Amino acid sequence: MKVLYRLNSAGYQAYLVGGGVRDLLLGREPKDFDVATDASPEQVKSVFNNCRLIGRRFRLAHVHFGREIIEVATFRSNQEAAKQDDRQLENGRILRDNVYGTLEEDAQRRDFTINALYYGVEDFSVIDYAGGIDDLHNGVIRLLGDPESRFREDPVRLLRAVRFAAKLGFVIEPATEAPMNRLAVLLQDVPAARLFEEVLKLFLAGTALETFEKLRHYDLFAQLFPATEEALTHEDHEFPITFVNRGLQNTDKRIQERKPVTPAFLFAVLLWEPVRLRSEALQASGTHVYEAVQIAASEVLAKQAKHISIPKRFSYPMRDIWQLQSRFWQHNGKRPHRLRGHPRFRAAYDFLLLRAESDEVDQAEADWWTRFQERWPQEESPQAEEQQTQGRKRRRRRRKPKNTATADD
Ligand code: ATP
Ligand code: MG
Numbered sequence: 001m002k003v004l005y006r007l008n009s010a011g012y013q014a015y016l017v018g019g020g021v022r023d024l025l026l027g028r029e030p031k032d033f034d035v036a037t038d039a040s041p042e043q044v045k046s047v048f049n050n051c052r053l054i055g056r057r058f059r060l061a062h063v064h065f066g067r068e069i070i071e072v073a074t075f076r077s078n079q080e081a082a083k084q085d086d087r088q089l090e091n092g093r094i095l096r097d098n099v100y101g102t103l104e105e106d107a108q109r110r111d112f113t114i115n116a117l118y119y120g121v122e123d124f125s126v127i128d129y130a131g132g133i134d135d136l137h138n139g140v141i142r143l144l145g146d147p148e149s150r151f152r153e154d155p156v157r158l159l160r161a162v163r164f165a166a167k168l169g170f171v172i173e174p175a176t177e178a179p180m181n182r183l184a185v186l187l188q189d190v191p192a193a194r195l196f197e198e199v200l201k202l203f204l205a206g207t208a209l210e211t212f213e214k215l216r217h218y219d220l221f222a223q224l225f226p227a228t229e230e231a232l233t234h235e236d237h238e239f240p241i242t243f244v245n246r247g248l249q250n251t252d253k254r255i256q257e258r259k260p261v262t263p264a265f266l267f268a269v270l271l272w273e274p275v276r277l278r279s280e281a282l283q284a285s286g287t288h289v290y291e292a293v294q295i296a297a298s299e300v301l302a303k304q305a306k307h308i309s310i311p312k313r314f315s316y317p318m319r320d321i322w323q324l325q326s327r328f329w330q331h332n333g334k335r336p337h338r339l340r341g342h343p344r345f346r347a348a349y350d351f352l353l354l355r356a357e358s359d360e361v362d363q364a365e366a367d368w369w370t371r372f373q374e375r376w377p378q379e380e381s382p383q384a385e386e387q388q389t390q391g392r393k394r395r396r397r398r399r400k401p402k403n404t405a406t407a408d409d
Pocket of ligand 1: 110
């Protein structure tokens with residue numbers, strides 16, 4: 001509100017737009033607030049002391065209030081795109097999008113009608129050029145303009161349609177939905193780093209299971225996680241899909257309870273089936289289980305990196321979670337204590353519980369570890385501290401097997 005009032009009194013138009021308006025109208029808590037204005041980024045900066053300009057391609061103003069940031073963007077235009085020098089199109093895809101425009105033009109370049117609502121403080125009303133209010137009331141996700149060309153312009157909109165449908169419990173209206181399966185392959189052209197960000201938003205919004213099912217329905221999941229899709233479709237057993245379902249349900253529950261969720265665990269769940277299958281094949285041809293998992297993990301991560309780039313800070317813990325699984329079967333002597341002291345023990349144990357719940361492994365195995373922890377609470381386990389540091393040293397010295405492609409290399 002401060003940003004809107006301040007820009008108005010400096011003589012500019014200013015509106016709250018996007019998810020902020022949508023979520024407030026739905027009685028939900030907005031994740032962030034975006035403001036659209038006819039002031040240029042430099043003009044915005046001159047109005048606020050607490051303002052920074054960011055971005056080279058898209059110049060945006062960030063107005064800071066303590067830890068909160070209000071993103072202020074100048075109205076942009078989607079019109080006459082091809083004619084503008086500032087903006088290039090390649091196969092219908094937007095490469096640059098830096099042409100300023102009017103409020104109406106700004107509304108037209110947004111993705112869905114429910115995201116193109118503008119709230120202003122001149123008269124405290126919502127401006128709706130595209131029928132967004134009706135769609136909000138009817139629970140409809142509708143792309144503005146011609147769906148096929150809007151999806152081609154930016155294929156990430158395919159994922160956004162699914163994300164909002166799942167998160168808000170809305171339906172994607174028929175004309176928007178019609179080309180989705182056919183256009184799913186366009187995700188191949190989206191940079192792997194952007195897809196990583198989008199996948200996090202898809203699976204960390206509290207409706208991961210619903211989102212997963214919709215992604216598969218629209219053939220989008222196969223574009224994001226081809227190895228997983230392949231493994232799930234060609235599997236005769238129930239447990240791999242149960243495992244993913246349970247893992248996603250867990251994630252949703254943790255988010256509802258406002259507990260932290262780590263992307264590493266989520267990605268470890270999503271990629272487990274291909275890792276498991278590959279490692280079993282390697283073991284069948286005589287490779288030791290430890291090495292088999294290591295090789296399988298490297299191969300699966302390397303292939304996955306072509307689609308979604310998973311930063312090392314997540315792929316390293318993923319490898320640990322997978323690698324530690326084989327060590328759960330060693331119950332003798334100090335080994336369980338050593339495993340217990342591993343920094344990633346807790347995540348690996350949660351992973352084991354999921355495998356047991358989905359009948360991939362014997363529940364008795366998970367129970368053994370549950371009892372073990374009850375018998376040896378962390379503080380009382382004499383080796384724990386010591387082993388933790390040793391474990392780290394040992395890991396550092398261990399070498400990777402030769403001739404193994406690694407996603408992280
Ligand atoms: P949330 O923040 O809850 O995920 P949001 O709708 O605010 O949802 P943002 O990614 O924050 O989504 O984007 C803000 C607004 O910018 C959107 O509401 C939409 O109007 C516009 N927008 C974002 N991404 C796109 C896109 N790929 N194509 C067209 N418009 C977009
Ligand atoms: Mg937002």
